[in-house]
Amino acid sequence: MSKFDERIGAAMVIGGGVAGIQAALDLAESGFRVYLVEKSPSIGGRMAQLDKTFPTNDCSLCILAPKMVEVFRHPNIELLTYHEVTKVEGEAGNFEVTVLKKPRYVDETKCKGCGQCATKCPAEKLLKIPDEFNMGLQTRGAIYIPFPQAVPPVYLIDPEHCLYLTKGKCGTCIKRCDAGAINYEMKPEYRKIRVGAIIVVTGFEQFDPSKIPRYGYQYPNVVTGLEFERIMCASGPYRGEILRPSDKKHPHKIALVSCVGSRNAKEGVPYCSSVCCMYLAKECMITKEHAPDVECVIFKSDVRSYGKGFNEFIQRARTEYGIRYIDGRVSLIEEDPETQDLIVYYEDMATGESKEYRAELVVLATALIPSKGTRELAEILGINVDHRGFFTELSEISPSETNRPGIYICGYGQAPKDIPESVADASSAAGKVAELLAPVRGTLAKEMTFDVPEKEVKPDDEPRIGVMVCHCGINIGATVNVPEVVEYVKKLPNVVVAEANLYSCSSDSQERIKQLIAEYDLNRFIVASCTPRTHEPLFALTCREGGLNPYLFELVNIRDQCSWVHMHEPEAATKKAMDLIRMTIAKSRRLKPQAQGEVSVTKKALIIGGGVSGMTAALHVAREGFDAFIVEREPELGGIVRHLYRIFPSNEDAEELLEKLRAQIAEQKNIKVFTGAKLVKVGGYVGNFDIEIAQGEKLHKIKVGAVIVATGANEFKPQGLFGYGTYPNVITQLELEQKLKKNEVQELKDVVMILCVNARQIEGEFTYCSKICCFEAIKNAHLLKEQNPDINVTILYRDIQMAGKSSEEFYREVRQEVLFTRYDLNNPPKVTEKDGRLLVEFQNILTDTLTSLEADLVVLATPMVPPDDVEEISQFLKVPVMRGIPPFFLEAHVKLRPLDFATDGVFLCGAAQWPKSIEECASQATGAAARACALLAKGKIITAGITMVIDEAKCIGCGRCAEVCPYNAIERYKIEKTFENVTLVEEKSRVIQAMCKGCGTCSVECPVGAITARHFTTDQLNSMIQAYLLEDKELIKEETVHE
Amino acid sequence: MSEKGEFVPRIVAFLCNWCGYAGADLAGVSRFQYPATIRVIRIMCSGRVQPSFILEAFKDGADGVLVCGCHIGDCHYISGNEYAERRFKKTQKILSILGIDPRRVRLEWVSAAEGMKFSQVVTEFTEQLKELGPFEAS
């Protein structure tokens, strides 16, 4: 047997941006060991650099940082930052990957991230090293951390600039590091890692705008979109004040230019970068929020806003925020040397005139290109890259597979996409890995086990508290008088032992904590050091290793929120540290051990909807080794794709594709299909749903652990619009597909297509862009020409909205054979009949004349709408749908949880969430199914210790708690009480532990105080308030003396 | 009171784990200085802030209470901050009825990226409480 014969239950993820993070977490959660390789010193990728994210304007880092920390502490993820892959051998199931560890010159096992080393680095002043994270708008030292929230939180030395490493003199940092972490002698190291599969998720960088000199990037006040993100960000170079680089003054007029290098095969790249239109609108809105009087002007050609809530976002930018859009092609940007303002020369596309606009700051939405090294990496991996520089997928229906089995792609390196698309694709790629490695799942992932059994702590056991107060090198110790604090703490009630420590987080300190627990028979432990957001899990784990329930540990933050923010007030800081510890001791005395519960999971999944998404999801579930049920209301599987003719860009026949999928379903023994069937009842919750399905007369009762919603969407039928329903030759795009299929187009001479029919309206339900109609229309126009080259096709459009790496080139190609004319929403075309032919009249924007076209056929592109039973399904599953527009399902988080519902155990994919291409549906379906499988594979749900519990005796059954719970984690039930011979039925509420996330909102809402927020109880929190404000009284009350 | 006899307000601060607390941490990492007037109680979500906590604080002699949560729309638990906001407004009314100046309580949305804002909030609030003077329960 060669060393490449067995399958290995581990995977490597190359690239640590948001998609890589998602892939790593998904794999680790489904039972695989994961190596996350990132070439830069921190994970986080581009998303960490963004200020806010559209369309919700969520703070980017706020939502990303918790995931970064999760990766950092996941027991089954090994983080290899500042590493690069240099060689890959072997094959699917068993690869040997060689990685290069670049020297940080800082020992990451010793570095505490305190930053003492960097404060005095002379290279910063001498060399003015550009800070990459802040896009060079600020400088950094030669020893640095990429950004404050970097993961791992460790410093590194940049060998190109370090004075010691380049000139052999300096050594300032080594003297300043108390932890002894700096090592100038570090050398590159190679390491071989065996994994079963590899996911490549390498991301993007900006196209260099100086390659197109007319955009004036050489001027200081012309910045790129990413640079502007840093300028806006509260933690950026200007602390969130919008200033221009040259003189740090507030600009009053900002010009933003779209498509700089994008959609420009000659000078830049041939594709649309897919996110720029949206982020420009976002940047303008945020600018306006900072300073309402700033004028923001966006120069654009099309505005692409095809995602969920995107078009509404653009409209808000225009109307609410007064952002101006100019249809203009920028020909030159010049600086006025006196003021350093910029003059933007442009051609007004509406009138053809040359005009100019004077701006104080210009933002260029530069093309986003696959990041540097993509081609080299592809070569190492032996996978294909296309002429645009993107990794090439094997087929549309499986966009994460490559030509080399076992190596998968996702994220921006595969194609331009935004954050939720990248995240969904990452789950999909992780799913492909899980499929391949399912037989060896769990072989390399470790479950936590402990040598020391957990000791029993009873409620009335006298608290015995141990306290460790950290110097954190000089980070705390230089400001807070640590010895004085320790002496003070020793005298507080129930404190059995208190001591100071240089670095509480070092590994020897962990041993010390365990020792103290054993030696003093402690039943509570407190560390006063840094922030619980990063370090609580570490100490809680140490305590557990020492035999203490992890919930008996508390962390007091006397660094980030004390010594670091009161650096010039040592006395006040010392007093504050004492207060904080005293408050925490009060809470600690009231802590209770919290058990983590376990609920078993039924290893089956239900898929609602049997279109391409539903079938793909079911196949995935089956291939990961679990049972799947499909419920489809039509008599056959296939969904809307049954009405399509050909699928682009592969040109595959839709029916053939469906036949293939149906055959695969039929082959899988563990898939059961109910066609012509309907969901009638859903009971239970995550892990154990009780489902009832009606199929004709029959009623099927099944039990599943997870539910995947794949209900798809239909084409909107535009009755009464543009003559549809009146003239038989006015049809929709789907109806045209049928004609193409039957080749009924030979008689046609003139065809007019009208796009955005009842889409992207200003008001009403149909304000959204349906994403795929432009592409479908262009594709059908092309097919028309292919079948009958003599047809004249005219497309009347508003903005061409197309996603995907190849669509732009395809669009250019079709422009050669089809006439495209823009119309205005306020002046839409009219369709009438004259002498048996159709007549389309419209206002030609370019010539400003009324034009009329005769046609044999008018084809309307209408939006997708959810099927009519969606509301019913949403009520069965207690999951939300969109309001104000047709009821597409609403995912848990538009950016980072595109495939989940807020309700645990229920997942979402395909056009049920939003109109999308077949490729995207397939990817999402695999991703959603993979996330469901992670749950099934675990076989159990561990409920957290910080959840709510309702006291049945106190509960009056009012149900307020259930109303406010965002997770549907509260269920109502009835109890019977019998008094002699009368039986009373009372309604009560109870918390489903498996679903509660512990926010505590319900506990506040309860009118009778029947809900306890475990670990944050009212009593515990009140005791903290009292311990702070009543100092002595609170302590005397407990009959303990202190001076 | 500090040694010099200058009034130093005592503020109880409830910070949600995901934004307010993270913003306060960032203020620390960025070394943005602010007065040592607050004592932080970390909670998972601003939705956990029970009006009675605020009353308890005043009963025990606090000069002010600060609550920081995620911006509306950003709550880690989807909507906890919306409830926090509603309850907070009610609590302010109760405080006025009790004769407690509602300016002694503050609800602020501070994101994890707003270290500067956090330090400003504390600084300003401290100033305001200094103007209002020590809280004396009537």
Ligand code: FES
């Ligand atoms: S988690 Fe911050 S307010 Fe809810």
